[in-house]
Every structure is written in C-alpha cells, then in structure tokens.
Amino acid sequence: MSITINILLVDDVEYSRELLRGALLTCVHDHKKDLEANFFHSSTGEDITDTIKYNDIDLVYLDIELPHTSGLKVLKEIRETYPNLMVVMVSGESSIGNVTTSIRDGANGFIVKPFNSGRILETVENYLKRLSKQKS
Amino acid sequence: MTWNTSNNSKASELENKPNPDSVAKAQSIPSLSGDVLLVEDNKVNQHLFTFNIEKTGAKVDLAENGQEGLQKALSNHYDLILMDIEMPLMDGKEVMSSLVQLGINTPVYALTANNMPSDIAEYSVIGFRGTLSKPVELTILYQILGQHLTNCNDKVHNTAQRDKILVQDPKIRAMFYTDLAKQHSEITEYIQELNYSELIKVIHVINGLAGNFGYDELTDLAAESLRFLRNKQYQQAIQHCSSLNQKVAEVLNEYND
Structure with a gap:
C-alpha cells in the first residue's frame, strides 16, 4: 500500500529548502518505492500551527536560524498544539545549547548543514517506524 | 590478546613491539570498510582503538568528549559508534539518551571498565547495543566490527564523507x-x-x-x-x-x- 507524507520545510533560505527537498525526494524514490511526498514551505515560521493544520502536515523540518524568530521558539509553539507531530530540527551548527534545548522541548530529530544524505534518510525511516507503531 | 588502559607504558609496548601473539593473530584481523565514531577522552585508548580499528581498513573519526561525540553523530552518518562512559562535559550515558531521542539508529557500544551485570543492564536500557569491557579483547572488538561494518569482499562501501550531498541541479x-x-x-x-x-x-x-x-x-x-x-x-x-x-x-x- 502506498504512503503519502505531507512534509513542511521551514527555512528562509530558498536554496536550502530546495536542497533538502531534493535530498528527501531522492530518499523517497531510491529507498521506498511505495512512498510519495508532498512538500509545503514556510520562510518565517509564522502561523505555524495554522500551516500544519490546513496542509495536514505529517513531518516538519524546522530550521533553527530563522530571520525574525528562532526555530526553537517555533518548536515550542508546535508542541502546544501538536505534542506528537514529528519535528526534525535543522541547523548550520550542532551547538550543544541548541541540541539540548531541542531535546528538552521535544524535537524528534536534529540534522546539521551541510546536509548528509544518510542522516536525512534516517529521519524518513524514523517517521515510517513511528507510523507503523501507531498503526499496530 | 587484551590491552590494559590503566597502564600507559604497557599499552604503548603492545602497539610498538609486534609480539609473537599479535603476529599469530594477524591472520584473524578482518578486512572491513565503514566509518566508526570513537568517543573517548583518554589519549592512550584513543590511540589504541584507532590503531586496531584502522588495521581492518575501517575509518575512525575521533571525538574527545561526550559533547563532541553528540555533535559528530548528528552531523555525519556512521556505521558504528564506540563510546566511553566516564567523560568530561557530557558522559556516555547522557549522550546515548540524546541520540535515542533524536532518532540516531547507528549501533552504539559502551566502552567501560564498569562491567558489573547491573551496569551492563543499565546501559542496555538506555539504548546501548552492547558493552565492550575494558581492558578490551581484540577478538571481541573485531567480532563487533565485523557485525556492523561491510566486509571488503562485498562491493558496497559506505563512508560518512560519501554521504555528503553535492548539489548538481x-x-x-x-x-x-x-x-x-x-x-x-x-x-x-x-x-x-x-x-x-x-x-x-x-x-x-x-x-x-x-x-x-x-x-x-x-x-x-x-x-x-x-x-x-x-x-x-x-x-x-x-x-x-x-x-x-x-x-x-x-x-x-x-x-x-
């Protein structure tokens, strides 16, 4: 049975979003033949819960360094409404402060730029694992 | 053959003088490829693990404390992580819990002299795949490497660097x-x-x-x-x-x- 994932990319840098989208598409095509992905994006993280609601988002990749706010604040906002939605933090640096705050506030993953395809694939696999656990 | 991490001179002696035992065992070193992250603050252990792992052909990336280990594990994709428990800044148990929450699925083994059954059980609950007791037996180290890295006779080679995306579009x-x-x-x-x-x-x-x-x-x-x-x-x-x-x-x- 084919699975469709609605993925939200939150990042203000367009080519960074495109890069991640391309890498995710490659993962989806190369490794999971029965998987499809729809992509949505936000450049600012504003009104995040509405974006998630209206687009029925399953998986969020959330950049920490946003222009007017921090992805860590956006994560908190998401968690108030969506405690179980899978959120993967994205950052140019894996500073320990950001990593520990992400863990404390309930992030489910953390990937670092420049992107590594093995790590990105791991996040997709983790999403599918969660999905099969929820179903069983 | 084992190495004793508490005695520096003995450790370097083991490495520098190829004793008959190590020559005899040379045949049993597997030929492997893959990426191992070694998280270890002790210089002698860093050296000995790296030396013995690299003999198989596998690559070793070193993190000198728990924080650096966590940062490297998030930035690259490894086939295996070997991690000390007692470390400055962030201990091995804390790093392991963070890796579990952040969905890192790479097998992680604890390197420790705390090998009471209660310690080993605790590490397993936190998420460690297994424990390598110090002093480490080379045969056990090679057995674990063989389990998680690619045998060189196989064609697929996986390296952390290879996984780095290079945009062509x-x-x-x-x-x-x-x-x-x-x-x-x-x-x-x-x-x-x-x-x-x-x-x-x-x-x-x-x-x-x-x-x-x-x-x-x-x-x-x-x-x-x-x-x-x-x-x-x-x-x-x-x-x-x-x-x-x-x-x-x-x-x-x-x-x-």
Whole structure:
C-alpha cells in the first residue's frame, strides 16, 4: 500500500529548502518505492500551527536560524498544539545549547548543514517506524 | 590478546613491539570498510582503538568528549559508534539518551571498565547495543566490527564523507550563486560598518551550506570567522571575514567565467 507524507520545510533560505527537498525526494524514490511526498514551505515560521493544520502536515523540518524568530521558539509553539507531530530540527551548527534545548522541548530529530544524505534518510525511516507503531 | 588502559607504558609496548601473539593473530584481523565514531577522552585508548580499528581498513573519526561525540553523530552518518562512559562535559550515558531521542539508529557500544551485570543492564536500557569491557579483547572488538561494518569482499562501501550531498541541479546552484553575490556585498558593507551581529547572520548561512556546493574552503573560513566573532575577538574576526569575502569573490568570478 502506498504512503503519502505531507512534509513542511521551514527555512528562509530558498536554496536550502530546495536542497533538502531534493535530498528527501531522492530518499523517497531510491529507498521506498511505495512512498510519495508532498512538500509545503514556510520562510518565517509564522502561523505555524495554522500551516500544519490546513496542509495536514505529517513531518516538519524546522530550521533553527530563522530571520525574525528562532526555530526553537517555533518548536515550542508546535508542541502546544501538536505534542506528537514529528519535528526534525535543522541547523548550520550542532551547538550543544541548541541540541539540548531541542531535546528538552521535544524535537524528534536534529540534522546539521551541510546536509548528509544518510542522516536525512534516517529521519524518513524514523517517521515510517513511528507510523507503523501507531498503526499496530 | 587484551590491552590494559590503566597502564600507559604497557599499552604503548603492545602497539610498538609486534609480539609473537599479535603476529599469530594477524591472520584473524578482518578486512572491513565503514566509518566508526570513537568517543573517548583518554589519549592512550584513543590511540589504541584507532590503531586496531584502522588495521581492518575501517575509518575512525575521533571525538574527545561526550559533547563532541553528540555533535559528530548528528552531523555525519556512521556505521558504528564506540563510546566511553566516564567523560568530561557530557558522559556516555547522557549522550546515548540524546541520540535515542533524536532518532540516531547507528549501533552504539559502551566502552567501560564498569562491567558489573547491573551496569551492563543499565546501559542496555538506555539504548546501548552492547558493552565492550575494558581492558578490551581484540577478538571481541573485531567480532563487533565485523557485525556492523561491510566486509571488503562485498562491493558496497559506505563512508560518512560519501554521504555528503553535492548539489548538481543547475537551478539550485544558480540560487546559491545569486545569494552568494548578495552575501558578498553584505559582508563588505558590514565589515566597513563593523556590524558584527549582521556579519554573524550572513556568514552563518555560508557556513551551513557552502559544503553542499563543493566549497569546503568557504565553510572552513566561515567557521573560523564565526568563532572569532562569537568570542568577540574582533580584530582577528575582521581579518577572517575579509579572507572569507575574498574567497567568495573568487568563487563568484569562477562561476561568472
């Protein structure tokens, strides 16, 4: 049975979003033949819960360094409404402060730029694992 | 054969003098490929693990404390992680819990002299795949490596570096160069104004993504500039920002040619 994932990319840098989208598409095509992905994006993280609601988002990749706010604040906002939605933090640096705050506030993953395809694939696999656990 | 981590002279003796035992065992060293992250603060252990793992053909990336181990595990994809428990800054148990929450599925083994059944049970509950008791037996180390790395007779080789994405798509590359030209002007302007906070923002973007476009040198220069800016060592920071901007100009010139 084919699975469709609605993925939200939150990042203000367009080519960074495109890069991640391309890498995710490659993962989806190369490794999971029965998987499809729809992509949505936000450049600012504003009104995040509405974006998630209206687009029925399953998986969020959330950049920490946003222009007017921090992805860590956006994560908190998401968690108030969506405690179980899978959120993967994205950052140019894996500073320990950001990593520990992400863990404390309930992030489910953390990937670092420049992107590594093995790590990105791991996040997709983790999403599918969660999905099969929820179903069983 | 084992090595004793508490005795430096004995440890180096083991490595430097090929005793008959090690010669006899040489036949049993597996031929492997793959990437191992070694998280270990003790210099002797760093050296011995690296030496013995690299003999198989596998690559070793070293993290000298728990924090660095966590950062490396998030940035790269490894086939196996070997991690000490007692470490400064962040101990092995804390790192393991973080890796579990952040969905790192790489098998992690604890390296420890705490080998009471209660310790081993605790490590297993936290998420460690297994425990390698110190002093480590080489046969057990090789057995674990063999379990998780690729045998060289197989054709598939997996390396952390290979996994790094290099963007070929001309549309995305064009976006990168357009932004880079803008960033070049901004860096020039902020250097003149000594606007350090804006310099951090702009250089941060270059630091994050230049590597995916084949410009590791830009990433390195950006990282150095950020380090000086954040440490408020402004004189060095401005020098590094200028070198970075010079390199950015070269990259843009090459692209425009």
